[in-house]
Amino acid sequence: MSSTFDRVATIIAETCDIPRDTITPESHAIDDLGIDSLDFLDIAFAIDKAFGIKLPLEKWTQEVNDGKATTEQYFVLKNLSARIDELVAAKDA
């Protein structure tokens, strides 16, 4: 079974028409891949569906706006994948 990162990278490549080989675990979805907030809704939809979770985008955005978190924590893809794994684990617990 492919890793969470691989699945996320494939979703991003297909949703935003970004070459798959340019997407790495270190890529920042916004700063490096140029994904805007509207396109990220499509990605969130696809991730929610693929993993059976609900990415807490509002909570994350609020934390970033309040200075309690950085965008890197949620939008660098290796970190996003880790957050997805946590959400999946919490769902299955």
Added chain:
Amino acid sequence: MHLEYFHLIDRIADLRTEQRSITVEAQVPQESTIFEGHFPGHPLMPGVLLIESMAQASGWLLIALTRFERMPFLAAVKEAKMRTFVTPGELLTIEAAVLHEGSGFTITEAKVSVGGKAKCNATLTFRQVPFPNDDLRGHMETMARRIGFPQQMFAHG
């Protein structure tokens, strides 16, 4: 319908929050300044207004699901298909249902039919945010009462 004011929904016919779906009705007027330009000698309901009518039907559903806590704003239109003409005087049945509820956004599927015949359909994405001000919320509550939005679904009764 009052096209010039974007009042595109006349009546909520059925609102099923458990199924996360809604059916509304809208009577296309016989006359409107819109039809003077679209098109002279061949009046047609503009496709953009049909999309807007599906968005408004979806919007009332989302307002009901959040019990008037959030205002949905149209963010994306996908797979919009205008299948046949909609002409003055037709009674539209507009149905919408939630496809996906995300965090701060919802995707709906909506369609318009006349007498059971499909006219158009689309997949719509909405961002949902707290009402930006009391004026808009008050306006939406007035509209809600006008179209038969269930009283018990107003957050504050």
